[in-house]
Amino acid sequence: MIVLDKVDKIFPGTTVPAVKQVSFQVDEGNICxxxxxxxxxxxxxxxxxxxxxxxxxxxxxxxxxxxxxxxxNPDHLRREIGYVIQQIGLLPHRTVEQNVAxxxxxxxxPEERIKPRVKExxxxxxxxxxxxxxxxxxxxxxxxxxxxxxxxxxxxxxxIMLMDEPFGAVDPIVxxxxxxxxxxxxxxMKKTICFVTHDINEAIKMGDHIxxxxxxxxxxxxxxxxxxxxxxxxxxxxxxxxDREIKLLDLTRSSEIVDRNKEVLGETREKDCFISALDPVxxxxxxxxxxxxxxxxxxxxxxxxxxxxxxxIKKLIxxxxxxx
Amino acid sequence: MDFEMERFISALIDRSPPHALVHLQLVLIPxxxxxxxxxxxxxxxxxxxxxxxxxxxxxxxxxGQTIPPLAIIAVFFPFLxxxxxxxLFALTIYALLPIARNTLAGLKxxxxxxxxxxxxxxMSEWEMLMRVEIPLSMPVVMAGVKISVVLTSGxxxxxxxxxGGGMGAVIFAxxxxxxxxxxxxxxxxxxxxxxxxxxxxxxxxxxxxxxxxKM
Ligand SMILES: Nc1ncnc2c1ncn2[C@@H]1O[C@H](COP(=O)(O)OP(=O)(O)O)[C@@H](O)[C@H]1O
Ligand SMILES: [Mg+2]
Numbered sequence: 001m002i003v004l005d006k007v008d009k010i011f012p013g014t015t016v017p018a019v020k021q022v023s024f025q026v027d028e029g030n031i032c033x034x035x036x037x038x039x040x041x042x043x044x045x046x047x048x049x050x051x052x053x054x055x056x057x058x059x060x061x062x063x064x065x066x067x068x069x070x071x072x073n074p075d076h077l078r079r080e081i082g083y084v085i086q087q088i089g090l091l092p093h094r095t096v097e098q099n100v101a102x103x104x105x106x107x108x109x110p111e112e113r114i115k116p117r118v119k120e121x122x123x124x125x126x127x128x129x130x131x132x133x134x135x136x137x138x139x140x141x142x143x144x145x146x147x148x149x150x151x152x153x154x155x156x157x158x159x160i161m162l163m164d165e166p167f168g169a170v171d172p173i174v175x176x177x178x179x180x181x182x183x184x185x186x187x188x189m190k191k192t193i194c195f196v197t198h199d200i201n202e203a204i205k206m207g208d209h210i211x212x213x214x215x216x217x218x219x220x221x222x223x224x225x226x227x228x229x230x231x232x233x234x235x236x237x238x239x240x241x242x243d244r245e246i247k248l249l250d251l252t253r254s255s256e257i258v259d260r261n262k263e264v265l266g267e268t269r270e271k272d273c274f275i276s277a278l279d280p281v282x283x284x285x286x287x288x289x290x291x292x293x294x295x296x297x298x299x300x301x302x303x304x305x306x307x308x309x310x311x312x313i314k315k316l317i318x319x320x321x322x323x324x
Numbered sequence: 325m326d327f328e329m330e331r332f333i334s335a336l337i338d339r340s341p342p343h344a345l346v347h348l349q350l351v352l353i354p355x356x357x358x359x360x361x362x363x364x365x366x367x368x369x370x371x372x373x374x375x376x377x378x379x380x381x382x383x384x385x386x387x388g389q390t391i392p393p394l395a396i397i398a399v400f401f402p403f404l405x406x407x408x409x410x411x412l413f414a415l416t417i418y419a420l421l422p423i424a425r426n427t428l429a430g431l432k433x434x435x436x437x438x439x440x441x442x443x444x445x446x447m448s449e450w451e452m453l454m455r456v457e458i459p460l461s462m463p464v465v466m467a468g469v470k471i472s473v474v475l476t477s478g479x480x481x482x483x484x485x486x487x488g489g490g491m492g493a494v495i496f497a498x499x500x501x502x503x504x505x506x507x508x509x510x511x512x513x514x515x516x517x518x519x520x521x522x523x524x525x526x527x528x529x530x531x532x533x534x535x536x537x538k539m
Pocket of ligand 1: 014037038039
């Protein structure tokens, strides 16, 4: 869907490249997360994709079409790509309605189509549309502004979204909620998303695919599981941090380690601790701790399919650490 | 010099009004022409292609204000002669700088992230200028217009020296004939014109100011 081929960017007046020989591919319907320390070139890559910045060399393809060509009108290209910028960047002199409707109006949608779309979008990102629609950005909280920023990027239903630390300006609790809501939305939308963060935990949570960057270079890319189990070098290991095993528990579905022995199931049911087969193993651990139990029942919908006990989790941890 | 109240009141009520009207023209026409020149030029100077000319153009506008209007009239005397036109010409040049300077400052003050977002959603440079940059810089631009108007209100008194008329005619008559009533009346009317115009622009400014800046 999105392909970068040996892209370099050297800003005028500088000698060190901000982006160096970066190549990668983002598959359709996937969230690809770019993660790395501040200044490593994440924002620059997003701005190269929508041509706010022209690369020094290299090519960019979207849906097989070379968009780094001179003939492609960058303004028109950008109207097809949703962009959530790092500093939110709502137009301060426009209402929430006008901010969200920016791209549809640029695309000359009829007004009777825009009005309901704006309402739909605001509800979709979890805002009370009646309450906020006529407000100005300065009347909103940080979390609300970020939601409006996301709604604006989604407005014309672009197949591609570029999101630059979209949940950066809010406290961790609100961030967690925004992440959950966005993942839920993405299940239906199936957009192709380039997502930038400096937070490895956010990358692991949000990413189908992770690209790790340092000093303008691509250090490693792969699924969260691949990054956690096979970090390419010390830089990646440091980035992941010390709680690697816990993070792995978050990436393994309960269905992968469930014990389908029905006898154990019968004894456990009374204790009333249930999780879903789709929940991460982390959830099994939490449920055990909350209920002071060492076993939980795993359900697939209404059906009980088995149990997970403390021993199963320990086995998994040993296995995962062994792989590293 | 004696100050006679009766003469003073007559100077205000009978003598001043026609001169005040001319004076108003000596202020408004130069400021409007100066705006029509300085505003677009300053906007151009913030465009990437023209940034490199900023220093040169601003030096020219600066000179327009440092060189006294009377000197400009003297220099252009062979072409324009004396009377209303050279006065308007000199005052226009005089009024350029504050408008140009504030337009530059206003446009440069538009937050980078707002411009980035506007470009990011696919606004062309023209759309961004008209819908984002100009509306957001309006308060600073209007402050420049206000400075121009107040400065020109005072300086326009010199118009009378070159046959341009205006309230200067009343003041200089007072100087020539030792009539303090005329000098005071002329000065008061100029002050009143400056204050009234200032109020009117403040009102326009308020209407043009984006809601989030009205506080
Ligand atoms: N317009 C620019 N001109 C010069 N240097 C820039 C510009 N934009 C970014 N850089 C430099 O490029 C590098 C990468 O920046 P950026 O992509 O913003 O990093 P990140 O988003 O990962 O924090 C930094 O060293 C930054 O200083
Ligand atoms: Mg950045």
